[in-house]
Amino acid sequence: MLDDITARRRSMSNPVLKNLRTTQLQEQLRFISFEASQHRLMRTRQIQHRRDALSDYQQQQRETHSRHTEALASLENRHLSAEVDLNRTLELERQACETRLRHMQAYCSPTSTVQGMPDRVVTKSDYRQLEQQYHLRNGMDNLHASRINVLREKQGKQIERIMAKQEAELEALESDFEHQNEDLDKKFREEERQLQHEFAERKKRLVARWNLAEVIERRKLEIQTGDEYGELPAVKWSHDTLEAKEGRNGARDDIHAVDVAYDAMNMI
Structure with a gap:
């Protein structure tokens, strides 16, 4: 155990291995920065997709509302024209009824006999018809209102x-x-899963390359000096790098902002 500790300390103090570790840490920073930039790029693309979808929906809503308003206005105009036409027809019926009534009144009036012409015989049937005509005229208001x-x-x-x-x-x-948003959610989750998987694989390959480079350098030193060199401490990786985590959280915040805008629009 003591030999292992000594060998590790020897490696940690060796300039060649220290330079190798410095190079590895620089590569790690570049890796983290690139991963964060890819998350931001994905986030920007996803937010734009959501905004485009919301903009299209709002435009469709405006066009639909406009078309509905025009359709109702046109229908109301046709209804108004139909009522005007009906009132005109009913007025003509009323005038015709009044004309027939005057003719029948004149026919049934004894004073309406023309001089020099034989007396007109007014029958009970004529009076019944006159009475019916009065009844028809008196009920015309209710009939017209009903129609x-x-x-x-x-x-x-x-x-x-x-x-x-x-x-x-x-x-x-x-x-x-809403279904389109659900589809986008599924698509975005899959994109994020694929991106995380891609960088997890890249990280594995990077660490494997670091380990191989360290083994080669330690072996060279052991051949040159005859001393044993232990493994360097593993390069620490956080479970979620700060930049990548901020990128994903920022994406969720921006997506939430678009959803809030959609909800607020529906409340108007």
């Missing part, structure tokens, strides 16, 4: 159907956006 109400009820149901269809379209648009 207008029927038209408005029909139009109201049509508007309800259109609005329900529009609401379903907006809900489908939102559902598609």
Whole structure:
């Protein structure tokens, strides 16, 4: 055990092995910096994807709302025109009814006999028809109001159907956006897993190269000096390098910011 400690101390004080360890630590810093830059690059790309998806969704929402508003305005105009046409038709019916009533009143009036013409015989049937005409005129207001109400009820149901269809379209648009976000989440998790795996493999190869270089240098020294040189302490790696961890946390923070913007937009 004492020999092992002595051999390790000999290695740690040797200029060649110290220079080798310095080179390794410099490579480690470059490795960590490169890993962090790749995480930041991935984060930037993912955030842009989310922003693009949100921007597209907002644009689709605006276009859909505009199209729905125009459709409802056009429908209301058609409904108004239909009611105006119905009122015009009902007024013509009223005028026709009044005209028929005046003619029948004149026919059934004894004073309406033209001089020099034979007396007109007004029958009970004529009076019944006159009475029916009075009844028809008196009930015309209620009849016309009923027909207008029927038209408005029909139009109201049509508007309800259109609005329900529009609401379903907006809900489908939102559902598609949520599914798209879920797909992006899966894609981003897979990208991060692949990136972590790639750098884990690179780290293994780097450490293996360091170990081989150390073994070769120690063997050279042992041949040159006849002394035994022990293994250098392993280069320490944190489980999560600070730069890479900050890169991933920053990605989550930026993604959360985009999600908050989407939630706030839906609350308006």
